Amino acid sequence: MLVSKLRQLPKLHQTLITVISAFMVLLILWPSSENNGHPDRKFEIGKLYPLDIDLDTTQLRPMSEDDKPAVPALIWKEHTVQSGESLAVVFDRVGLSPGTLYRLVNADKGTKTLTNLRPGDKLKFGFDEDNELIQLTQPQSTTDTLVVTKTADGYYSDIISKKVDTQLNFAQAVITSSFWNAADKAGLTANQIMEIAGIFGWDIDFALDIRAGDNFSVLFEERLIEGEPIGRGNIIAATFTNLGQTFTAIRSEDGKYYDQEGRAMRKAFLRSPINFRYVSSNFNPRRLHPVTGRVRPHRGTDYVAPVGTPIWAAGDGVVMKSGYNKFNGNYVFIRHSSTYITKYLHMTKRSVNTGQRVKQGQTVGTLGGTGRVTGPHLHYEFLVNGVHKNPRTVKLPQAQSLKGKEKARFKQYANERMAQLNQFSQFIADNSPLLNNRS
Numbered sequence: 001m002l003v004s005k006l007r008q009l010p011k012l013h014q015t016l017i018t019v020i021s022a023f024m025v026l027l028i029l030w031p032s033s034e035n036n037g038h039p040d041r042k043f044e045i046g047k048l049y050p051l052d053i054d055l056d057t058t059q060l061r062p063m064s065e066d067d068k069p070a071v072p073a074l075i076w077k078e079h080t081v082q083s084g085e086s087l088a089v090v091f092d093r094v095g096l097s098p099g100t101l102y103r104l105v106n107a108d109k110g111t112k113t114l115t116n117l118r119p120g121d122k123l124k125f126g127f128d129e130d131n132e133l134i135q136l137t138q139p140q141s142t143t144d145t146l147v148v149t150k151t152a153d154g155y156y157s158d159i160i161s162k163k164v165d166t167q168l169n170f171a172q173a174v175i176t177s178s179f180w181n182a183a184d185k186a187g188l189t190a191n192q193i194m195e196i197a198g199i200f201g202w203d204i205d206f207a208l209d210i211r212a213g214d215n216f217s218v219l220f221e222e223r224l225i226e227g228e229p230i231g232r233g234n235i236i237a238a239t240f241t242n243l244g245q246t247f248t249a250i251r252s253e254d255g256k257y258y259d260q261e262g263r264a265m266r267k268a269f270l271r272s273p274i275n276f277r278y279v280s281s282n283f284n285p286r287r288l289h290p291v292t293g294r295v296r297p298h299r300g301t302d303y304v305a306p307v308g309t310p311i312w313a314a315g316d317g318v319v320m321k322s323g324y325n326k327f328n329g330n331y332v333f334i335r336h337s338s339t340y341i342t343k344y345l346h347m348t349k350r351s352v353n354t355g356q357r358v359k360q361g362q363t364v365g366t367l368g369g370t371g372r373v374t375g376p377h378l379h380y381e382f383l384v385n386g387v388h389k390n391p392r393t394v395k396l397p398q399a400q401s402l403k404g405k406e407k408a409r410f411k412q413y414a415n416e417r418m419a420q421l422n423q424f425s426q427f428i429a430d431n432s433p434l435l436n437n438r439s
Contacts, residue, residue, distance in 0.1 A: 110157025329370025
């Protein structure tokens, strides 16, 4: 139909139409510039093909520091909180409006903590070139810093924590005057000194048994941030030689201390139930009574300390009697088992009642001078099967020790820790002309 109509046209028109049609076909079939290099290439789906890309072009290189857009540096102001200053006062002093204070404090839980400022707290305010608060920081501990940052949606807070590294440190000393002086000269802190006394306190009376020539070695954790010490950690292992006998303690994973055989350092009873200054009267079966002048056995130990000093239960048990009479004054008797009883006399006041169950170290009363006494003190008695024993020398029953597989694992661990302690000790011996700190 179309062909017959074309034939009816004049000859010139037919020629023009034919030329134009042929030219359009050539345009359609002419290869594009994208495939000029590979006119015969055919691509299959799922197959990898190399790309003709110049890898040296700068368009594919990561941005260098010079290429990155410059971020304006903040202008910082620092303020140390003074006594009586609130956050509102601080904001006013650094030039911030009440509106900014309101938006920041009510942003989230972290920003609300800023209202609990204390004297000495340090705040740093970061402003942009338009004097707008962009960031606020507050160190909250040696490791954690509160950081408040402004975004397009308002302020938000975050805690930035520095990594804490732990390494082992070592101290040792020979005692010439007192344990405290020797430990202090060896570089131990007051807390560490008290902790050592607590670890070995069931075997050694640190008030009365320490002698010149006693010595100790301690392996402990040192905590660091960015290489700078920030404090001491746990005591890992320690030895203490007292009166020729050496005691060893190693810290287990549960935080308790055992000797190398897995026996608990903690005993079922405290050696002394009070933090005393001195002993005014020891256990003595033939002592002359200071009031009556007659020979009367002194079946306990008298500890002298300031009036009101807490008196502790020597072990777990049940209060047999909490009462008062003219001889004992305020007194407490505790039954620890069918075998052991402890007695505490002449207290200012009692803190437990008859029938009450108590734990080792629990305060049962305070030191005083009630009853028949010549001065304030604690009279302490220790009975085994109804027989009075010297509290300072009686062999104390052991607390629960390790057994079975747990004991075997601990012994291997303990040997490793003791080897470390001995290596430190040997290193000091080989490299220091003064082997020990003497005090």
